[in-house]
Every structure is written in C-alpha cells, then in structure tokens.
Amino acid sequence: MTTSTIFALASGAGRAALAVLRISGVDSARILHSLAGKLPPPRRASLRYLRDATGEVLDQAIIVWFPAPGSYTGEDAAELHLHGGPAVLSGVADALTALGARPAEPGEFTRRAFLHGRLDLTEAEGIADLIAAETSQQRRQALAQAGGALARRSADWTAQCARLLAHQEAAIEFADDDLPNDLGDRARTGSKALGAEIRADLAEAPRGERLRDGLVIAILGAPNAGKSSLLNVLAEREAAIVSPIAGTTRDIVEIRLDLGGVPVTLCDTAGLRETAEAIEGEGVRRALARAERADLCLALFAADVEPDPWTLALLGPDTVTIATKSDLGPPTISGALAISTRTGAGIAALRDTLTRAAATRAGGEGLLTRPRHRAALNEAAEWLDQAAGARHPELVAEALRATLRSLGRLSGRVDVESILDIVFKDFCIGK
Numbered sequence: 001m002t003t004s005t006i007f008a009l010a011s012g013a014g015r016a017a018l019a020v021l022r023i024s025g026v027d028s029a030r031i032l033h034s035l036a037g038k039l040p041p042p043r044r045a046s047l048r049y050l051r052d053a054t055g056e057v058l059d060q061a062i063i064v065w066f067p068a069p070g071s072y073t074g075e076d077a078a079e080l081h082l083h084g085g086p087a088v089l090s091g092v093a094d095a096l097t098a099l100g101a102r103p104a105e106p107g108e109f110t111r112r113a114f115l116h117g118r119l120d121l122t123e124a125e126g127i128a129d130l131i132a133a134e135t136s137q138q139r140r141q142a143l144a145q146a147g148g149a150l151a152r153r154s155a156d157w158t159a160q161c162a163r164l165l166a167h168q169e170a171a172i173e174f175a176d177d178d179l180p181n182d183l184g185d186r187a188r189t190g191s192k193a194l195g196a197e198i199r200a201d202l203a204e205a206p207r208g209e210r211l212r213d214g215l216v217i218a219i220l221g222a223p224n225a226g227k228s229s230l231l232n233v234l235a236e237r238e239a240a241i242v243s244p245i246a247g248t249t250r251d252i253v254e255i256r257l258d259l260g261g262v263p264v265t266l267c268d269t270a271g272l273r274e275t276a277e278a279i280e281g282e283g284v285r286r287a288l289a290r291a292e293r294a295d296l297c298l299a300l301f302a303a304d305v306e307p308d309p310w311t312l313a314l315l316g317p318d319t320v321t322i323a324t325k326s327d328l329g330p331p332t333i334s335g336a337l338a339i340s341t342r343t344g345a346g347i348a349a350l351r352d353t354l355t356r357a358a359a360t361r362a363g364g365e366g367l368l369t370r371p372r373h374r375a376a377l378n379e380a381a382e383w384l385d386q387a388a389g390a391r392h393p394e395l396v397a398e399a400l401r402a403t404l405r406s407l408g409r410l411s412g413r414v415d416v417e418s419i420l421d422i423v424f425k426d427f428c429i430g431k
C-alpha cells in the first residue's frame with residue numbers, strides 16, 4: 001500500500017538528553033542494518049554505534065527493531081533513541097535520507113497505522129487528542145477514545161445494523177413463500193430501537209466536544225468593575241493591566257485555567273459603556289462579541305456604583321452575577337456572589353462555583369468528541385428513522401444500507417480519502 005520509508009523525530013524539538021527518532025516502511029530493515037549493523041531481536045533494546053556510509057560514527061544509541069505487523073504502523077519499523085543534540089539529529093537524518101528514507105508528513109505514522117488496520121479513525125483521533133490533552137479529564141477522554149471506546153460502540157452499531165439489513169433482505173427473498181414472515185417487521189422495529197440508542201449518545205455529544213475544546217468564560221462589566229483584577233487573581237499572576245483609570249483594558253486578554261480537569265480559557269474584556277473614543281469603542285464591540293460566543297459569562301457589578309444597563313442586559317442562565325469590591329460596601333445587586341480582590345473575600349467560593357459550572361457543561365469523559373462524530377451519527381439516526389417508517393421492503397433495505405455507510409464514515413471504513421485529510425491534518429510530525 002505504501003512504498004516509501006519515512007522517518008521523523010517522535011520526541012520534542014530542541015536540545016535534550018534523549019531524542020527518539022522513528023522509522024517506518026518497507027526499507028526499514030535494510031536502512032537499520034546499514035546504520036547499526038546486524039538487526040537486534042524484535043522489540044528488544046540494544047546499544048549500538050550508528051555509522052554513516054563513510055563509516056563515521058554519528059552517535060551511540062539504543063535501537064529497537066519492530067518487524068511488521070507488530071509495530072505502531074503495522075509496517076517494518078524501528079526506533080532510534082539518540083542523544084538529543086542538533087548535530088546528532090541532523091547527522092542521523094542526513095544518513096537516513098542518503099539511505100533512501102524521507103521525512104514524514106504530520107500524522108503520517110498514524111495514517112499508515114490506520115491504512116494497515118491497526119486502528120480505526122476514532123482511535124487515531126484519540127491519539128491526537130491525547131497528545132494535545134492539557135488536563136486530567138481531557139487525558140481520560142482521549143485515552144478512552146484511543147483505547148477504542150467509540151470504535152467498539154460504532155462496531156456494535158454496525159453489527160446491529162447489518163443484522164437488521166440481513167433480516168430485511170431475507171424478508172424480501174422469502175416474500176413469495178408461504179412461510180410465516182415477520183422478518184420485515186423486525187427490521188423496522190429494530191431500526192427504531194437502534195436509532196433511539198444512537199440518539200441517546202448524540203444527546204451527550206456537546207459535553208465531550210466541550211471537554212476536548214475547552215470552555216470559554218468571559219468577564220464582563222462596566223469600566224473599573226474590577227474585571228482585570230479578578231482575571232489576575234484567578235490566574236495567580238499579573239496577566240492584565242489594572243489601573244484606577246476607567247477604560248484601561250481594550251484588547252481581550254486570555255489566560256488558561258484548569259477547573260477540576262476541565263480546560264478553560266478565561267477572557268478579560270473592555271469595560272462596557274457608551275464611548276465616542278474609537279479604540280475603546282472597538283474594545284466594547286469585541287467584549288460583546290466574546291460574551292456572545294462564551295459558554296459562561298461573569299457579570300461584574302462594583303459595590304461603589306449603581307448597576308449599569310450594559311451589564312444588566314447580559315444576565316441570563318449562562319451568567320454568574322458577581323458583586324465586586326465587597327470591601328467597599330454591600331452588593332448593589334441581588335443574588336450576586338460577593339468578592340473582593342483586595343481582601344480575597346469570596347474568591348474561594350467563586351472558584352468553587354466556576355468549577356461546578358464547568359463540570360455541568362463539560363464534566364466527565366464523553367464518547368463523542370468531534371463535530372465529525374455528531375454529523376455521521378445524526379445522518380445514521382435519520383436513515384434509521386426512514387427505515388423504521390418505510391412501507392416498501394426495498395426502501396427499508398436501502399435506508400439500512402445508507403445507515404451502514406454513515407456508520408462507516410465514523411470509523412473511516414467508507415469515503416476514506418475525503419475524511420483522512422481532515423483528520424490527520426491536526427497531527428504533529430512524528431505521530
């Protein structure tokens with residue numbers, strides 16, 4: 001299927017104690033042999049001198065030989081555990097190129113693993129997510145997907161659907177016989193049940209997608225409400241400029257937070273007010289746009305001023321009302337969580353509230369983690385509705401075949417070329 005032999009640095013770039021270089025493809029054995037001498041036993045680490053064609057020693061390295069099919073890609077493959085210096089890496093890369101290997105494209109190792117049936121598309125996506133995971137919950141979700149949680153579910157749906165189709169086709173086949181024949185009814189009721197099963201998982205899809213993407217929380221309020229001060233307290237560093245001058249913040253300032261395992265982008269925004277000043281006006285426009293896109297807004301009202309109409313207009317189910325500067329007096333708005341960045345009062349309670357809010361929106365690992373999954377399964381569920389409602393046996397069978405195609409798109413068994421590029425473009429080189 002693939003004729004070239006590829007190589008790439010599988011570990012991080014830059015000077016390091018070790019660097020792991022990975023090789024995969026039909027020429028791996030020959031290349032490893034000319035670089036390091038006689039091949040070591042499969043999957044056993046051996047210490048070797050690596051030499052180029054002139055016999056010059058490039059490094060002393062640990063090498064591991066993975067003959068096909070027992071490798072990550074399913075092809076003949078090898079790993080070189082080198083000393084992580086730039087001259088070692090360039091020397092070995094030059095030697096590999098001279099021996100006929102070429103640098104890998106991003107995600108090419110995993111793409112080959114997919115093509116050789118080592119993993120399905122959802123497992124490949126899980127690996128990309130695992131590499132990108134920043135929090136413990138993201139890691140758990142990615143590990144489950146890489147370990148085949150969605151692949152197994154999708155294989156189960158596919159098997160159920162194939163069985164329904166077989167019943168339906170049998171019903172068509174034996175329609176003229178005198179045999180009692182409820183197979184067609186079974187296919188229709190089974191389609192309905194399978195559709196309901198898929199829809200139950202679809203209902204949970206937003207959580208998995210949100211955990212993968214992370215939540216966006218925006219801080220909003222009038223100028224001097226204490227937005228930047230709050231961002232700095234939650235970030236535990238001076239990320240944004242704080243000053244007594246109203247209209248200090250103009251650009252959106254973003255920091256990353258880990259709220260109980262849910263990754264969050266917290267955004268500080270320009271104070272909301274009517275302004276003739278062009279730059280501040282643009283800041284207000286951006287603040288409102290961010291509020292629109294945010295999963296959650298923190299609406300801030302300072303104790304020393306009356307609530308402003310701009311911030312009041314934002315209140316709703318996805319806002320947390322916060323009374324700031326509680327050291328200056330009682331809240332001016334009811335139902336608010338009172339905080340003071342000056343004394344630290346209410347900050348721990350706010351952190352708890354935010355962690356709970358994050359957990360309801362993205363907490364717990366989800367089975368479906370990408371819009372691609374949702375699209376394929378929505379399509380499958382719609383075809384199952386058609387199968388359940390169709391009168392003509394041929395139409396039931398046709399709808400079930402379409403369901404199989406939609407499910408195949410999820411695992412990557414049909415329409416492969418069109419989805420491969422979308423999935424593997426997110427990968428890093430060496431994976």
Ligand SMILES: Nc1nc2c(ncn2[C@@H]2O[C@H](COP(=O)(O)OP(=O)(O)OP(=O)(O)O)[C@@H](O)[C@H]2O)c(=O)[nH]1
Pocket residue numbers: 221222223224225226227228229230241242243244245246247248249250269270271272324325326327328339340341342343
């Ligand atoms: N007394 C008191 N002052 C505070 C508190 N939090 C912030 N301030 C002060 O309020 C002023 C404005 O704070 P910022 O954090 O810059 O307010 P902001 O909402 O970001 O303001 P803009 O960016 O201009 O919209 C600063 O002088 C802060 O020191 C607080 O809890 N108590």
Ligand SMILES: [K+]
Pocket residue numbers: 223224242243244245246247248249
């Ligand atoms: K300010």
Ligand SMILES: [Mg+2]
Pocket residue numbers: 227228229240241242248249268269271
């Ligand atoms: Mg500010």
